[in-house]
Amino acid sequence: MRVMVLVKATPDSETGLFPEPWTSQMMAAMGRYNDALRDAGILIAADGLTPTSQGKRIAFDGADRAVIDGPFTPSRDQVAGFWLWDVRDMDEAVAWAKRCPNPMPGPSEIEIRPLHE
Template sequence: MRYMMIMQVSPAAAATAAVDLDMEKVVAEMGAYNESLQKAGVFLTAEGLSDASEGFRIDFDAVPPAVTDGPFAEAREVFTGFWIIEVASREEAERWALACPLGPGVALEVRRVNEFSDIDLPEDNEWLSKAQEWRAANA
């Protein structure tokens, strides 16, 4: 099973981190964590995300959909990065998430990535078949 671990930082923690963090130490801790994921054979990918001020949101409640540039004042947390891991169970995903070297003001949301078998479609569905081909080509 694949799980996505999404790093969320409160705006207050993000502002403090920008001033107080020793980035060399943070990179070393995250590097060691990522290396442990790789050595265990569960690491698929991990990426950091740019600041919300560089992003945008599309609201599909509007017609036509409305585009709003970041930052987003109503945000209770900022997404700063993610990992995708492949593990045997939810419990294993939880163990890896608990081992992540994060601190106060930061949370990980962990969600299972759907498999094709989770989609209620016939196996011969054209788009499901194409999606399986795309995934195989990019594996």
């Protein structure tokens, strides 16, 4: 079963700036976590995303298209990063997600969504 694991954005992630030494400590911990996912044969892809201020949306209405410039709000409804995993089931995905280092300096959330197979 493939799942998309979404790191939800926060007001901090939307600034694009994180405090030291938190950033280097988090990057090291996340590197070890990603290595464990890779070693377990679960990790397909992973990356962080820039703040939504650097993004664009395309709005569709019939044949019409409109480009909407970021930033997008509220930040908690945005995505700051992702993994694509291949797991046995949702229980395995949840178990791996619970092992993840906190990806933000404060409270944060990770969402797990199965892909259509």
